[in-house]
Amino acid sequence: MAQAPDYSDRPWLDPEAEPFIRVQSVSKHFGDFTAVDSVDLEIYKGELFCLLGGSGCGKSTLLRMLAGFETPSSGRIEIDGQNMTDVPPYERPVNMMFQSYALFPHMTVEGNVAYGLRRDGVARSEIEQRVADMLELVELIQFRKRKPHQLSGGQRQRVALARALVKQPKVLLLDEPLGALDKRLRDQTQYELMNIQDRLGVTFVVVTHDQEEAMTLSTRIAVMDAGRFMQIGTPTEIYEFPNSRLVATFIGNANMFEGRVTENGPDHLIVVSKRPDCEFYIDHGVSIAEGTRVWIALRPEKVRISKQPPGNSSANQIRGMVHDIGYLGGMSTYRVDVEGERLVEITSQNQIRPRDGNPPIDWDEEVYLSWEASNPVVLTK
Ligand SMILES: Nc1ncnc2c1ncn2[C@@H]1O[C@H](COP(=O)(O)OP(=O)(O)OP(=O)(O)O)[C@@H](O)[C@H]1O
Numbered sequence: 599m600a601q602a603p604d605y606s607d608r609p610w611l612d613p614e615a616e617p618f619i620r621v622q623s624v625s626k627h628f629g630d631f632t633a634v635d636s637v638d639l640e641i642y643k644g645e646l647f648c649l650l651g652g653s654g655c656g657k658s659t660l661l662r663m664l665a666g667f668e669t670p671s672s673g674r675i676e677i678d679g680q681n682m683t684d685v686p687p688y689e690r691p692v693n694m695m696f697q698s699y700a701l702f703p704h705m706t707v708e709g710n711v712a713y714g715l716r717r718d719g720v721a722r723s724e725i726e727q728r729v730a731d732m733l734e735l736v737e738l739i740q741f742r743k744r745k746p747h748q749l750s751g752g753q754r755q756r757v758a759l760a761r762a763l764v765k766q767p768k769v770l771l772l773d774e775p776l777g778a779l780d781k782r783l784r785d786q787t788q789y790e791l792m793n794i795q796d797r798l799g800v801t802f803v804v805v806t807h808d809q810e811e812a813m814t815l816s817t818r819i820a821v822m823d824a825g826r827f828m829q830i831g832t833p834t835e836i837y838e839f840p841n842s843r844l845v846a847t848f849i850g851n852a853n854m855f856e857g858r859v860t861e862n863g864p865d866h867l868i869v870v871s872k873r874p875d876c877e878f879y880i881d882h883g884v885s886i887a888e889g890t891r892v893w894i895a896l897r898p899e900k901v902r903i904s905k906q907p908p909g910n911s912s913a914n915q916i917r918g919m920v921h922d923i924g925y926l927g928g929m930s931t932y933r934v935d936v937e938g939e940r941l942v943e944i945t946s947q948n949q950i951r952p953r954d955g956n957p958p959i960d961w962d963e964e965v966y967l968s969w970e971a972s973n974p975v976v977l978t979k
């Protein structure tokens with residue numbers, strides 16, 4: 599008997615699952631400027647969903663509409679099965695952590711976290727318990743009597759998170775939650791955020807313009823540009839199968855080649871690019887009509903670099919000259935001139951010390967670049 603598929607950690611694949619947040623054709627105009635342009639979105643319970651895009655693409659505006667601080671010009675937002683159109687922010691099952699989270703400077707950590715509960719008239723003993731639990735969770739219990747200025751940036755950020763979570767929202771909306779932190783603290787806090795989310799099972803919607811952050815944190819990512827969604831998918835889907843040049847270059851690095859389909863076989867596709875002169879043999883079953891103009895995206899880590907010619911097929915390889923080598927410890931980045939002008943980027947892991955028969959590659963050396971037939975991504979826009 600066939601087993602029922604398990605969608606528990608991928609509810610978006612489950613045809614039976616009901617989305618927790620449903621955004622239907624939502625637009626937001628400011629005068630004649632369109633900040634959010636007819637977007638559709640479904641987010642499931644327990645997801646850590648990222649809205650990712652460059653500055654001004656409409657991320658905060660969309661988040662503010664979910665929170666109720668902005669009213670959609672058209673369209674409909676549903677949360678937990680309820681139409682939010684006439685529901686004010688404080689009655690929504692959401693809480694928002696703002697882009698520049700403002701802690702009350704004169705209050706202690708404890709006071710900051712308790713503030714919302716006091717305002718709601720929660721009983722004193724319950725406030726004490728909930729605040730203590732929350733400070734335990736974000737590992738700030740020993741700092742509970744400090745004022746914000748006596749904390750590091752990362753600790754302040756965790757106070758803001760505790761303050762937002764203590765009210766037990768079903769959805770937490772976070773606008774650039776790690777934006778104020780330096781790189782090291784950011785990395786560390788990312789994992790803390792994931793742990794906390796995992797333990798509480800709250801649905802997180804996180805806005806960020808940092809693609810690495812989105813890749814690390816998310817169950818799924820919506821890539822936004824100019825008020826629209828370019829692609830929605832898991833980090834792997836977006837990285838391995840971008841649907842456009844914009845997404846391919848926005849998420850990670852990609853070498854881009856323009857060419858034409860010259861053969862559309864049942865199990866392969868051949869694309870020929872003129873500059874550089876190269877034939878791409880692709881075996882992953884995409885089917886695109888002969889003659890179509892396409893772009894090939896090749897991720898730097900998918901390209902092999904060698905001094906010897908790689909095998910005997912002339913497809914899926916080009917020759918070039920090493921222009922630049924960046925040694926990053928665990929890996930190296932090579933920039934290779936192809937046909938005297940264009941640079942192709944390659945990253946390769948430095949797993950073993952170079953040995954006999956595999957001499958190190960040096961500046962200005964002639965090299966071969968090659969890749970597997972399954973690696974090129976074919977894009978039509
Ligand atoms: N109240 C407003 N009136 C007019 N235009 C606005 C208003 N709020 C936002 N905008 C415009 O809408 C666009 C989207 O703004 P939004 O704040 O959503 O961007 P964002 O994606 O969050 O950018 P960032 O990464 O810089 O925070 C911007 O061009 C912005 O100038």
Ligand SMILES: [Mg+2]
Pocket residue numbers: 657658659697773
């Ligand atoms: Mg913003």
